[in-house]
Amino acid sequence: MNSTQDELSELVYYILQRVFLRFGDFFKEGYSPSTFAKNSSDKALKIALAETVNMVGFDLTQELKVTNLRILQYMKKQLLERQRMEVRSLSDMDQSIVPSPYEPNDKDMLSFDTPYEDPLKYSAVNKSFKNQKSFFERGDRDILKAKLEETLKKDASSYLGDQKERIEKWADLWIDDEAEALRVHLLQESLVQIESERTLLDGSEQLEQWQKTYEKIRQEELVQ
Numbered sequence: 001m002n003s004t005q006d007e008l009s010e011l012v013y014y015i016l017q018r019v020f021l022r023f024g025d026f027f028k029e030g031y032s033p034s035t036f037a038k039n040s041s042d043k044a045l046k047i048a049l050a051e052t053v054n055m056v057g058f059d060l061t062q063e064l065k066v067t068n069l070r071i072l073q074y075m076k077k078q079l080l081e082r083q084r085m086e087v088r089s090l091s092d093m094d095q096s097i098v099p100s101p102y103e104p105n106d107k108d109m110l111s112f113d114t115p116y117e118d119p120l121k122y123s124a125v126n127k128s129f130k131n132q133k134s135f136f137e138r139g140d141r142d143i144l145k146a147k148l149e150e151t152l153k154k155d156a157s158s159y160l161g162d163q164k165e166r167i168e169k170w171a172d173l174w175i176d177d178e179a180e181a182l183r184v185h186l187l188q189e190s191l192v193q194i195e196s197e198r199t200l201l202d203g204s205e206q207l208e209q210w211q212k213t214y215e216k217i218r219q220e221e222l223v224q
Contacts, residue, residue, distance in 0.1 A: 004171055007074050012164045015063040020153055026055040027145050036132050045126040050119040056152055057114035064112045064163055071171055076104045079178055086186055094213045096197055099189035102182050107174045110166060115159035122151055190217055
């Protein structure tokens with residue numbers, strides 16, 4: 001459980017780093033000279049802002065989808081390790097018990113809405129624009145870029161925190177369901193194999209050992 005949360009925290013932390021390492025490319029594509037060449041400055045600024053904000057938002061949702069899948073794969077590995085430990089424990093009680101492997105179930109992936117529902121919310125950054133010459137030749141573009149990046153990053157951080165909580169709840173449900181399914185699988189496999197083994201016993205000493213093992217497993221079932 002804690003290891004899954006740690007893994008998720010690390011994955012989400014690096015989402016923010018990766019997406020905003022690419023922010024420069026998104027901004028360059030959104031606020032391109034061609035957009036301003038085809039439109040009036042006011043219209044070009046609205047188009048550029050919307051395109052840049054939407055590209056960042058899309059990138060965040062794609063990263064979250066990948067993280068969701070990676071967490072499922074991570075939890076499956078953890079469950080299989082738990083299965084190996086339980087099988088070794090059963091073998092210590094009776095070496096003839098060899099349960100068939102349990103295959104973890106998949107779970108529907110979460111869907112993620114964009115963190116930036118209305119790009120116009122960030123239109124104040126466009127006030128840094130004076131004219132095209134100043135914007136593209138005198139460094140005003142860098143001022144606008146820094147302001148937009150800072151604002152988007154702040155909202156992205158809050159958004160990722162909320163989505164991390166959603167993934168945690170989703171993961172907790174999967175862990176609870178699969179841990180119980182594994183327990184039931186191993187228990188049923190063990191009891192069936194012990195019942196079969198009993199028919200092959202031909203000595204009272206073996207029978208007594210079987211009875212002890214059987215009762216131990218049954219008791220473990222009762223305390224679950």
